[in-house]
Amino acid sequence: xxxxxxxxxxxxxxxxxxxxxxxxxxxxxxxxxxxxxxxxxxxxxxxxxxxxxxxxxxxxxxxxxxxxxxxxxxxxxxxxxxxxxxxxxxxxxxxxxxxxxxxxxxxxxxxxxxxxxxxxxxxxxxxxxxxxxxxxxxxxxxxxxxxxxxxxxxxxxxxxxxxxxxxxxxxxxxxxxxxxxxxxxxxxx
Amino acid sequence: xxxxxxxxxxxxxxxxxxxxxxxxxxxxxxxxxxxxxxxxxxxxxxxxxxxxxxxxxxxxxxxxxxxxxxxxxxxxxxxxxxxxxxxxxxxxxxxxxxxxxxxxxxxxxxxxxxxxxxxxxxxxxxxxxxxxxxxxxxxxxxxxxxxxxxxxxxxxxxxxxxxxxxxxxxxxxxxxxxxxxxxxxxxxx
Numbered sequence: 001x002x003x004x005x006x007x008x009x010x011x012x013x014x015x016x017x018x019x020x021x022x023x024x025x026x027x028x029x030x031x032x033x034x035x036x037x038x039x040x041x042x043x044x045x046x047x048x049x050x051x052x053x054x055x056x057x058x059x060x061x062x063x064x065x066x067x068x069x070x071x072x073x074x075x076x077x078x079x080x081x082x083x084x085x086x087x088x089x090x091x092x093x094x095x096x097x098x099x100x101x102x103x104x105x106x107x108x109x110x111x112x113x114x115x116x117x118x119x120x121x122x123x124x125x126x127x128x129x130x131x132x133x134x135x136x137x138x139x140x141x142x143x144x145x146x147x148x149x150x151x152x153x154x155x156x157x158x159x160x161x162x163x164x165x166x167x168x169x170x171x172x173x174x175x176x177x178x179x180x181x182x183x184x185x186x187x188x189x
Numbered sequence: 190x191x192x193x194x195x196x197x198x199x200x201x202x203x204x205x206x207x208x209x210x211x212x213x214x215x216x217x218x219x220x221x222x223x224x225x226x227x228x229x230x231x232x233x234x235x236x237x238x239x240x241x242x243x244x245x246x247x248x249x250x251x252x253x254x255x256x257x258x259x260x261x262x263x264x265x266x267x268x269x270x271x272x273x274x275x276x277x278x279x280x281x282x283x284x285x286x287x288x289x290x291x292x293x294x295x296x297x298x299x300x301x302x303x304x305x306x307x308x309x310x311x312x313x314x315x316x317x318x319x320x321x322x323x324x325x326x327x328x329x330x331x332x333x334x335x336x337x338x339x340x341x342x343x344x345x346x347x348x349x350x351x352x353x354x355x356x357x358x359x360x361x362x363x364x365x366x367x368x369x370x371x372x373x374x375x376x377x378x
Contacts, residue, residue: 029266029302030251032259059247059267062219066252070221077218078248113218 001041001175005188007034008176014184026153027060027125038175039067042151045173049148051121053077055136057107064153065123077113079136081105092142096135109139116144127152127174130161137170149173157189190230190364194377196223197365203373215342216249216314227364228256231312231340234362238337240310242266244325246296253342254312266302268325270294281331285324298328305333316341316363319350326359338362346378
């Protein structure tokens with residue numbers, strides 16, 4: 001998606017350890033118009049997948065999941081990293097390790113929000129090791145529902161997430177695929 | 190806002206301790222169309238306030254802040270409850286106590302995302318004791334920017350948040366104001 005790639009080139013900051021900061025438009029400050037365009041793009045790519053629900057994880061997946069769900073005319077659900085006091089009822093739980101934060105989170109979704117037979121599109125902002133996306137896929141499986149695909153804004157194609165998703169037989173759509181970082185610049189696949 | 194009130198009446202669950210669960214459409218599962226309508230409503234109410242940025246707090250403020258920012262044609266920023274490894278630069282920090290979770294969070298925004306002279310609209314899903322909204326207002330003040338108002342989806346008018354915001358001289362717009370809960374039913378103000 002060219003508009004996204006241009007934005008990454010212009011505003012993304014490459015840091016040591018293969019880290020790409022895109023906090024000026026994606027995951028701290030947010031550009032709502034770009035977010036709408038990207039949601040529309042996901043909705044088009046999964047237009048025939050008969051999606052009944054979009055699933056993401058808090059916090060930085062929420063904005064892109066919302067615009068995707070809006071264009072697909074379905075609700076979205078965001079998995080919670082911390083169970084609220086209000087979530088005393090039955091939940092689906094999975095464990096997701098974050099390489100950035102170096103910690104494992106217990107991630108949960110209330111059972112009544114994903115039913116058997118649903119066709120779930122998983123959406124997230126970044127794909128690196130695939131922990132979050134595959135954790136969400138595990139929740140969908142526990143619900144007896146189907147993962148119709150995974151939509152990612154920025155995939156780090158040099159990390160193993162994409163391969164793991166392919167091995168799980170799940171369709172992956174990434175709006176920008178990064179091949180490598182060279183001299184502080186992003187090289188797209 | 191009638192559509193929201195109807196939704197609260199139909200899907201809201203009143204629990205012990207004056208708790209209202211609206212997780213089927215607002216803060217766990219999200220209804221994107223209602224979210225767009227509410228964002229448009231905030232944009233209309235603050236149309237003449239010359240807003241340059243929308244500010245909210247992760248996670249459940251993000252969706253409504255996004256649709257508000259979209260309709261106001263400005264970016265949004267969400268404050269983080271936990272500093273990411275990627276946020277080593279200078280931040281504005283405030284401390285927000287959650288009565289629901291019974292814990293204080295250190296909440297932060299990167300300094301480069303709120304500048305002096307900006308006109309900031311604070312948006313959140315719930316107002317009860319006002320801790321989150323006034324914490325965000327404190328961040329705006331630290332930045333030398335102006336809070337043009339606070340927009341809240343559901344205000345619990347029997348709790349002190351609204352009064353505190355009035356005393357701070359800040360304009361408050363709530364889409365649904367709850368007067369009380371009676372026999373498990375919501376009574377609007």
